[in-house]
Amino acid sequence: MLKLSRLTDYAAVVMAQIARHSQTSHAAADLAEAVQLPHPTVSKTLKMLARAGLLVSQRGAQGGYRLARPASQITAADIIAAIEGPVAMTECSQAEGDCELVATCGVADNWQRVSLAMRTLLESVTLAHLADTAPIKLPVQLPIQTISLSAVSA
Template sequence: MRLSSLADYAVVLLTAAARHCGGTGRMSATTLAEETGVPLPTAQKLVSRLAAAGLIDSTRGTGGGIRLSRPPATITLADIVEAVEGPIAMTACVEHGAQDCGLDHQCSVKPHWPVVNAAVRGALAGVSLAQLAGRPDFPSVRASTGSARMDPLLSEVSL
């Protein structure tokens, strides 16, 4: 399993935005593209998708730019991936309305995919943008939900 380049770039862009004033200051897509190495047309495309998903606010013109729509600790990796990729699903057969598999009516595994999808989404939802930004002054998603224990594997995530 691998994220698309667009989803990866969205994580990189939002992580850079979170590093700047906790995402509360405005930055241009051009500045983000230059800082991260993401091509400007791709950054502009992602700004549209991320704004449509409610993860960033975008304002055009003088004094405009983009900023996170909420604190980095409340934006998760799952939020970012779903903004770009759509709902997290390991196979197409579990998506509503997708019936493109010849084994669909006799598949004994299909009923179990929602459990797997929930586990993957849960793992991604457990990683906040604050953690990815490496900002110790941001509380983590887990800390804000009452559990201060940090998963040692997640603490090694870096971009």
Template sequence: MLKLSKMTDYAVVLSAQMARHPERLYTAADLADEIGLPKPTVSKLLKMLVKAELLVSRRGTQGGYQLARPASAITASDLISAIEGPVAMTECSLEDSQCDLISQCGVATNWQRVTQAIHELLASVTLAQLAQTQPIKLPWVQIQTITLHEAG
């Protein structure tokens, strides 16, 4: 199964929280309380998002964190890359691939095409869309809705 790490998921959740009120400055403690995550985890993620230039940090008693640009200009791909690194399905899908089998394997070009399609999809989804409560509409993707039921 392909899945994002919890840290990436948490980074998207806290970024979405910030996107809902972009005028506000957030402290790590505020976000930790609002989202229900440990403050050290939130602090680590905030630093990673600042390093990726997705957030800005303001120091001082009136300081905090804000989105570095509008939520409509930050993509799912940006957020994933900030925490996970470049999006790639296989080693040979990376630009600086070090795969020794690439000339013999026969599937590298196709994996690169799959990686490109995934990257384009992730780049088409903005933080503004992720922060909304209604489902994202992607015109060229048919997604079956999964309903979560309480165990009972």
């Protein structure tokens, strides 16, 4: 189904919530309340996002989380990577080429190209887009040559 894990889904929702009120800090409990999800889970998600550098945390009274940079500079790929690790469709799309089947596989190279195109797509969608309650209206035109598989050469 190629779907996001539930935590990643939560992460996107929480990030969008923060992005919509980016002036103030948000306590984990408040966010959990706002998005109607269990507190510990939201907390865990926030910690991951902070560790990935997408949020900055402030301890103590009046503390909480806020965006580390403008929503327009945080991409869907960033959020996914923060929770699930780098976007890669197959084992061998990752750095460590510990797949012993490369010889008989024969599709590795091409999967990597597809994988790269997907990553490009996800990098073109920003948190600002996601947080916008209205449908994405901007003509987010991807550079055609980055999507064209011919240009996605290693």
